[in-house]
Amino acid sequence: MALIFSKSLAFLFCFLVTIHAKNFDQQKKPTMKLKEKMSHFRFYWHDVLGGRNPTAVRVAQAPSTNTSPTAFGLVMMIDDALTAGPEPTSELLGRAQGLYAFASQQEWGLLMAMNFAFVQGKYNGSTISIMGRNPVFDEVREMPVIGGSGLFRFARGYAQARTHSFDLKSGDAIVEYNVVVMHY
Numbered sequence: 001m002a003l004i005f006s007k008s009l010a011f012l013f014c015f016l017v018t019i020h021a022k023n024f025d026q027q028k029k030p031t032m033k034l035k036e037k038m039s040h041f042r043f044y045w046h047d048v049l050g051g052r053n054p055t056a057v058r059v060a061q062a063p064s065t066n067t068s069p070t071a072f073g074l075v076m077m078i079d080d081a082l083t084a085g086p087e088p089t090s091e092l093l094g095r096a097q098g099l100y101a102f103a104s105q106q107e108w109g110l111l112m113a114m115n116f117a118f119v120q121g122k123y124n125g126s127t128i129s130i131m132g133r134n135p136v137f138d139e140v141r142e143m144p145v146i147g148g149s150g151l152f153r154f155a156r157g158y159a160q161a162r163t164h165s166f167d168l169k170s171g172d173a174i175v176e177y178n179v180v181v182m183h184y
């Protein structure tokens with residue numbers, strides 16, 4: 001009798017362990033199916049301050065901004081075109097929407113906070129979010145990719161910016177962006 005009882009206890013124990021293991025497996029499955037991949041994009045960012053249709057506008061500044069040698073305190077809102085090539089007429093891939101702010105008193109150092117909103121092909125509707133420091137006169141500036149949406153969910157990575165051209169008179173700039181992003 002005692003033997004039968006302990007045998008059925010052992011059976012019950014094995015049964016419970018099996019159920020538990022099964023539930024554990026099922027909980028893990030969705031993450032197992034995700035496969036992380038790395039994508040590399042190159043495009044050109046067009047910051048247009050002059051002319052009739054500027055894509056970068058001044059939205060705020062400090063009383064001391066005008067006398068600051070680094071425009072400290074100035075905030076610009078942007079809706080800049082992202083194109084496949086450096087020519088403004090080349091294929092539109094998306095827009096860089098957000099702002100940049102002059103955040104350094106010692107040099108030209110911007111805080112960039114912008115979303116790359118793509119409009120082409122499978123990336124149409126997906127976004128990549130950038131937030132970082134941009135010392136604009138450095139040859140290469142690196143900024144973190146801090147997230148994304150759509151095909152870029154869980155995105156992380158970095159963007160490297162290189163100035164392609166800068167018009168001292170108008171302030172217009174064309175900047176090459178190379179973005180390396182890990183996503184699913």
Ligand SMILES: *[C@@H]1O[C@H](CO)[C@@H](O)[C@H](O)[C@H]1NC(C)=O
Pocket residue numbers: 119120121124125
């Ligand atoms: C991108 O998506 C929008 C909204 O769904 C749609 O109107 C537009 O035609 C799409 N563009 C391309 C190039 O697929």
